[in-house]
Amino acid sequence: MSPHDASHFRRSLSDGSCLHLVLERRRTRLHHDAFDPHASPLSLGMHLLVEARSEAVSYGALAWSVIRLLAR
Numbered sequence: 001m002s003p004h005d006a007s008h009f010r011r012s013l014s015d016g017s018c019l020h021l022v023l024e025r026r027r028t029r030l031h032h033d034a035f036d037p038h039a040s041p042l043s044l045g046m047h048l049l050v051e052a053r054s055e056a057v058s059y060g061a062l063a064w065s066v067i068r069l070l071a072r
Contacts, residue, residue, distance in 0.1 A: 012036050016043060 007023040010033075018036035022029045037047040048056035 010036065010038060012039060 005025075009021040009023075011019045011021075013019065013036070016036060016039055018033050018038070020031055020033050022031075033047060033051055035043045035047040035050060037044040037052075048059070
């Protein structure tokens with residue numbers, strides 16, 4: 001859903017949401033995020049929990065792997 005090699009642009013809206021433009025090599029996508037992840041830590045958390053669950057799981061797995069490696 002969120003390729004790392006794509007260009008990402010966000011426009012914050014007054015209600016705490018944002019428009020998210022994703023420019024990929026072969027396509028361009030524009031969508032509305034109910035929570036702007038750049039607005040605040042709480043908004044970032046809500047964005048991950050509501051709109052980007054797969055990314056949240058990936059970040060959690062990465063964090064757990066780093067913790068396990070550091071604990072050795």
